[in-house]
Amino acid sequence: MLRHDSRSENQLRNVEIETNVMKYSEGSVLITFGDTKVLCSATVEERVPKFIRGKGTGWIAAEYQMLPRATQTRNMRESTKGKVSGRTMEIQRLIGRSLRAVIDLTLLGERSIIVDCDVLQADGGTRTASITGAFVAVQLAIQELMRKNIIKKNPVKDYLAAISVGILPSGECVLDLDYKEDVAALVDMNLVMTGSGRFVEIQGTGEEATFSGEELNTLLFYGKSGIETLIAKQKEVLLVSKRQETSQEKKEVLIATRNKGKAKEFAAIFAEKGFTVKTLLDYPDLPDVEETGKTFEENARLKAETIAQIVQGPVLADDSGLIVDALLGQPGIYSARFAGPNKSDAANNAKLLHELTGIATEKRTARYHCTLVLAEPNKESLVVSGELEGTIGTIPQGENGFGYDSLFYIPSEKKTAAELSEDQKNRISHRAKAIEALRGQWKS
Numbered sequence: 001m002l003r004h005d006s007r008s009e010n011q012l013r014n015v016e017i018e019t020n021v022m023k024y025s026e027g028s029v030l031i032t033f034g035d036t037k038v039l040c041s042a043t044v045e046e047r048v049p050k051f052i053r054g055k056g057t058g059w060i061a062a063e064y065q066m067l068p069r070a071t072q073t074r075n076m077r078e079s080t081k082g083k084v085s086g087r088t089m090e091i092q093r094l095i096g097r098s099l100r101a102v103i104d105l106t107l108l109g110e111r112s113i114i115v116d117c118d119v120l121q122a123d124g125g126t127r128t129a130s131i132t133g134a135f136v137a138v139q140l141a142i143q144e145l146m147r148k149n150i151i152k153k154n155p156v157k158d159y160l161a162a163i164s165v166g167i168l169p170s171g172e173c174v175l176d177l178d179y180k181e182d183v184a185a186l187v188d189m190n191l192v193m194t195g196s197g198r199f200v201e202i203q204g205t206g207e208e209a210t211f212s213g214e215e216l217n218t219l220l221f222y223g224k225s226g227i228e229t230l231i232a233k234q235k236e237v238l239l240v241s242k243r244q245e246t247s248q249e250k251k252e253v254l255i256a257t258r259n260k261g262k263a264k265e266f267a268a269i270f271a272e273k274g275f276t277v278k279t280l281l282d283y284p285d286l287p288d289v290e291e292t293g294k295t296f297e298e299n300a301r302l303k304a305e306t307i308a309q310i311v312q313g314p315v316l317a318d319d320s321g322l323i324v325d326a327l328l329g330q331p332g333i334y335s336a337r338f339a340g341p342n343k344s345d346a347a348n349n350a351k352l353l354h355e356l357t358g359i360a361t362e363k364r365t366a367r368y369h370c371t372l373v374l375a376e377p378n379k380e381s382l383v384v385s386g387e388l389e390g391t392i393g394t395i396p397q398g399e400n401g402f403g404y405d406s407l408f409y410i411p412s413e414k415k416t417a418a419e420l421s422e423d424q425k426n427r428i429s430h431r432a433k434a435i436e437a438l439r440g441q442w443k444s
């Protein structure tokens with residue numbers, strides 16, 4: 001059965017997290033879950049509450065409030081009433097407690113972070129949106145403290161997000177209830193969980209109704225998947241905001257590779273041009289891009305364009321491989337996974353030698369190919385390539401390089417690629433040639 005807003009049972013509302021929306025706060029976020037909108041602002045103060053003073057540890061607390069017209073009819077401000085309601089008190093304690101569960105207060109030093117969660121518009125799930133947004137605001141404030149070298153070690157132990165689940169009058173378990181569903185719900189539950197899938201808090205009540213263990217399992221299952229989606233979103237916005245700051249400070253290129261050998265070569269070649277290189281190894285939170293293309297270009301595009309879209313900045317990707325004539329061009333785009341999905345250089349080399357058993361030296365011609373794609377959001381990508389000619393040896397020689405280098409003999413150098421020094425290889429390699437081809441076009 002579809003829900004009144006046509007969502008499926010385990011579907012979140014549209015979630016947006018906008019960062020740094022306030023001028024003065026150390027970290028701020030506007031988070032929306034459908035029509036629920038919460039402004040979360042994190043303030044750093046160089047003091048802690050009396051009960052922990054002098055102990056060298058920090059503190060994190062939250063305040064929660066709804067604007068008078070966040071709801072369909074106006075609610076008097078609590079400041080006018082002169083009294084904080086029990087509901088407000090309970091929610092702000094929940095937010096503070098949840099944040100403290102994933103932050104190492106001793107690493108924070110004797111200072112506090114106070115998070116103000118102000119609900120601009122309420123359509124159900126204001127406390128879960130507050131927790132999810134507050135975590136990002138706190139992370140931004142902590143990034144700021146680290147950038148200023150005020151704290152040395154990151155006190156954030158894990159990600160944190162929250163979502164509601166419930167059972168509708170139809171008996172259906174659902175994720176992320178809006179206000180209309182929430183008022184009618186038979187069972188109402190809020191889940192707070194960490195990035196590693198651990199629970200911080202479960203608040204669940206049957207509203208004059210009961211629920212079974214099986215229903216509870218379904219609710220937890222939906223909640224967990226919703227929280228995974230929220231945390232992926234948090235990672236994305238935090239990464240983008242971090243990169244926007246660092247790339248303004250220095251000349252930096254992001255290369256969408258997880259291959260250490262490539263990363264090292266790119267770093268050396270780009271260093272000469274005054275650039276620092278970052279790769280996916282520096283950003284473990286970025287997703288793995290599946291190489292489903294049929295050509296080097298298609299795969300390089302997939303890697304570069306997917307990551308550029310996420311980080312909203314320029315990204316370079318390399319798709320490369322070894323083309324062996326006697327094997328009709330194999331392993332080609334499958335070079336990394338020639339011997340199977342586990343990507344082992346040793347196994348790939350063994351398989352290559354095996355496939356070429358009995359093939360005479362003059363028939364063992366091959367070339368390394370590299371296609372580079374430079375992608376930027378909302379721009380046509382640049383595509384260039386480079387090749388290096390060689391032959392495949394019969395025994396591995398040399399210790400440098402990576403991949404097939406110890407079997408790749410370069411006649412003009414009278415050495416295998418693994419016998420060349422790093423510098424020598426970077427002067428003649430397929431990768432260096434492709435970067436050279438990119439250079440002229442890229443300056444703009």
Ligand SMILES: O=P(O)(O)OP(=O)(O)OP(=O)(O)OC[C@H]1O[C@@H](n2cnc3c(O)ncnc32)[C@H](O)[C@@H]1O
Nearest residue numbers: 257258259318319320321322335336402403404405
């Ligand atoms: O996709 P990314 O994360 O960049 O890393 P990968 O290792 O999977 O990279 P490719 O999909 O482009 O596959 C390239 C493979 O081709 C081989 N290769 C490419 N360039 C090489 C080089 O300079 N020296 C030795 N082997 C190379 C090596 O086996 C690589 O793993």
Ligand SMILES: [Mg+2]
Nearest residue numbers: 259291319336
């Ligand atoms: Mg690959």
